Amino acid sequence: MSADENHVLDKDSGISNNDSLDVPKDVSVTESVSNSASNRDDSNVVSHAASLEMESRFRWMTETDLTTLIKSYSSSMLEEVVFRLRYPEEVKIIVDSLLTVQLTSQNIEVSFTEEASLAKALCKVPQTAGKMAKLEALLRYRSLKGLNDTDALSGRVYEAKFSLQTVQECRMMLAGLLKTGLARLPQSYMAQLETLAIAAHSGNLPDIERSLRGIQGELQLFFNRHIRFSMQSLLDRVSKLYLALQVLEEKKVSAIQQSQLIGSFRSKYYTVPSLHLYGLGADAWETRSGYRGITYYFYCFDDEEIYTYSDVRAVYYDDQQFSFTEHYGAFTPWLPHLTFRQFVGEEVQFHSVKVNEERRISSGEGAKLAILPRSGVETLNMGKTMQDVSSVLQEESRTFDLFVSPRERLAVIKVARIVDHSFVKQTQELILTVENAEGERLALILPYSSDWQTMIQRLESGYGSQSLEHFYAFVRVESRRISPISFLKGQTVLSLKLDIGNGRMGRLGRA
Amino acid sequence: MEGWEDLEEHNQFMHRISSWSEELLLRGLSQFAIRDIEVLEQLAAESSRLQMSFLHELLNHIIKEGRSVALGQGNEGLLLFQYCRLTQYVQLSVQEEA
Numbered sequence: 001m002s003a004d005e006n007h008v009l010d011k012d013s014g015i016s017n018n019d020s021l022d023v024p025k026d027v028s029v030t031e032s033v034s035n036s037a038s039n040r041d042d043s044n045v046v047s048h049a050a051s052l053e054m055e056s057r058f059r060w061m062t063e064t065d066l067t068t069l070i071k072s073y074s075s076s077m078l079e080e081v082v083f084r085l086r087y088p089e090e091v092k093i094i095v096d097s098l099l100t101v102q103l104t105s106q107n108i109e110v111s112f113t114e115e116a117s118l119a120k121a122l123c124k125v126p127q128t129a130g131k132m133a134k135l136e137a138l139l140r141y142r143s144l145k146g147l148n149d150t151d152a153l154s155g156r157v158y159e160a161k162f163s164l165q166t167v168q169e170c171r172m173m174l175a176g177l178l179k180t181g182l183a184r185l186p187q188s189y190m191a192q193l194e195t196l197a198i199a200a201h202s203g204n205l206p207d208i209e210r211s212l213r214g215i216q217g218e219l220q221l222f223f224n225r226h227i228r229f230s231m232q233s234l235l236d237r238v239s240k241l242y243l244a245l246q247v248l249e250e251k252k253v254s255a256i257q258q259s260q261l262i263g264s265f266r267s268k269y270y271t272v273p274s275l276h277l278y279g280l281g282a283d284a285w286e287t288r289s290g291y292r293g294i295t296y297y298f299y300c301f302d303d304e305e306i307y308t309y310s311d312v313r314a315v316y317y318d319d320q321q322f323s324f325t326e327h328y329g330a331f332t333p334w335l336p337h338l339t340f341r342q343f344v345g346e347e348v349q350f351h352s353v354k355v356n357e358e359r360r361i362s363s364g365e366g367a368k369l370a371i372l373p374r375s376g377v378e379t380l381n382m383g384k385t386m387q388d389v390s391s392v393l394q395e396e397s398r399t400f401d402l403f404v405s406p407r408e409r410l411a412v413i414k415v416a417r418i419v420d421h422s423f424v425k426q427t428q429e430l431i432l433t434v435e436n437a438e439g440e441r442l443a444l445i446l447p448y449s450s451d452w453q454t455m456i457q458r459l460e461s462g463y464g465s466q467s468l469e470h471f472y473a474f475v476r477v478e479s480r481r482i483s484p485i486s487f488l489k490g491q492t493v494l495s496l497k498l499d500i501g502n503g504r505m506g507r508l509g510r511a
Numbered sequence: 512m513e514g515w516e517d518l519e520e521h522n523q524f525m526h527r528i529s530s531w532s533e534e535l536l537l538r539g540l541s542q543f544a545i546r547d548i549e550v551l552e553q554l555a556a557e558s559s560r561l562q563m564s565f566l567h568e569l570l571n572h573i574i575k576e577g578r579s580v581a582l583g584q585g586n587e588g589l590l591l592f593q594y595c596r597l598t599q600y601v602q603l604s605v606q607e608e609a
Contacts, residue, residue: 175591181539231533236602238536239595246592 058099060116061138062145066152069118073135076268077128081135082153083270083357087302091140098122101137105273106352110137162262163203164249170196170208171245174238182234187223190216205262211241269354269362276301276372278380279344280412281474281486282495284324286449291315292322294498296344297410297474297485300359304383306410309361311340328498334369345493347374377412377472377488387411389436392477409477412488413442417469423448432484434473444475444484446496455500521604524561528554528601532594540591543577551577569597 070078090104098111110133111122118138123130142149173196177185193216200209215237221229244261247253253261277298286292293312300307311330313322332338334350353367380386392411413434419441420433428448435441471489475482486495494500531550535543555570572593579585 175588178536178591178594179539179541179587181535181542182537184539231536232529235529235533235536235598239598239602242591242595243599246595 057114058095058112060114061099061112062142062147064116066142066149069116069138070135070153072119073131077132077135078153079268080270081132081139084136084272085139085143087272087274089140089273091144093141093144101141103133103137103140103273106133108133108137110134112138162205162248163199166196166199166203166205167208167245167248170200170212171242171249174242174245177238178242182222185219190219190223193219207262208241208245211237211244215241269356269360269364271352271354271366273352274302275307275350275353275355275361276348277307277350278347278375279493280306280488281493282328282340282344282498283476283485284328284497286315292324294324294327294340296340298344298348298361299380299382299385299412304385305359306385307355307359307361309363324498332369333363333365334367335371338369338371341498344495345374345491347372374491376490378490382412385410385412387413389413389415389434389438389440389442392442392475392482410485411475411477413473413475415471415473442482444473445481446483455497458500521561524554524557525601525605527557528597529605532598532601535594540587540594543580543590545578545581548574548578548581566600569593569600573597 073081089106092102092104094100094102098113100109100111102109108125109123113120113122118131118134121134121138123133123137125133139149139153173192177189193212197209197212197216200206200212215234218229218234218237220226222234248258248261251258277300280297280299282294282296284292284294291312292315293310296309296311298307298309311327315322328341329339332340332343349370349372350361351368351370353369354362354364356362392413414436415434416437417435418432419435421430423430430446430448432444432446433441434444468487468489471487473484474486474488475484484496486493486499488494531547531554535547551570551574555567555574558564558567558570573590576585576590576593580587580590
């Protein structure tokens, strides 16, 4: 959680006071901020009297214990508000008979009364959304006043509610498996696993359910004497789940860690006020479990992170088709006549768009999209996403957390030229060797797939790559390889798998 | 290169531990016997030689608990827990090399 971060952003966004007639002109909120921080012995300063009076009327907003104020909020509401606080918002404060907090970019106003209650605050937004707006306004106000509510909030947000009995039952059953041993394990164990997976589902233990199903799948391979069965993989799954269950049972870890172990059934999407995005490229992919899709990548200026939008279809039935070209050329849900191909090559501003914890953008209705003039990639400061040929290999970002899967690592690398390209028959990969201005080299690796055959053939034959110099490569950094997703130069983006096959390489080369 | 040989030695050692863990998974922990303790003592000695003190500690926990269990006393639940910890230690260490 980043209430600290939010506080800094709020500071930058500036506070303004109103010039309402009810309040003497010289009383400003900024004064009251400095006043509250100053020495209390300073009571003979007359000009502060009015702001002191204001401060005492609305003192409850900062002085009342937060846990009391948020008592009537459900943990999912708190979760959404905490999520929104990560995004900057311009806050204006108006003090008259009420204390009004304006959330400018969301166009929401919340007026607090002298009574220490969020229910008594006034807000035009109806029902649940209004209730959340009141809390957001209060929290942003408190953060402006230098309060850090992170701990009080996360305690409530991550309040883990799960069935302890199910946790115990699962652990006992894994213990049974480990004690009996695979050699003498009866087939009926599969049915027991199924029963427990269902219990885990209803016991609000999503990750436990997933792990049990993983073990079930692995055991099925074992009973079928399947070639893909791996003793190591089964041992890994069983021991990891056993330890996780033990930790949950002992209840010795924090609420946040508990909720990490429990996981979530589906990631929730929340509306964020606005997102300023810069298209980085699109990647086409297919999984072994039978899904095909295209993922669109964007750099976000607001929080300096990468956001994605994915178009995914299950293709495990014969009649299900997913044509990459067709979907790439389809219209986006936000603007008529804007194709995904165009979308990923633009700089855009979203309003009221829904995103989740992993910064995936939802296609849901209600989001407003505006196209902005696109800056040249050379003029951008993309913070930690911008990497060097030498730094991209050095940075050790892999974590070895037992219960957390590693996150995808993405980077934009400045490249002077492509110096070599070759196709490796044994591994079915195309290797592009690039170098930076200092002559440091880096191998970019593209795995072969029949879908991007044309692209590989064109890149391999050096089509256009001679004229392609001084550009940026948007890449995925994996444990042993760096795979390019797109090349960027000036205002242009070229997504390797999706664009080159269609002969757009030359355009970027000349740009 | 000296570092490369160290890495090879480390990998082989991890492999020896996982072979034992996998074999025990097949046999079942209720069949934990004195001969397992002999294997584990060799592994513990090797971990000391390689200056892997945490691994040494993990192995010793299993030896201690396993001995009691093999003699019909001891806490089988604790042995399971120690066995899972060792397995995950090896797993993470192998991932790190990959």
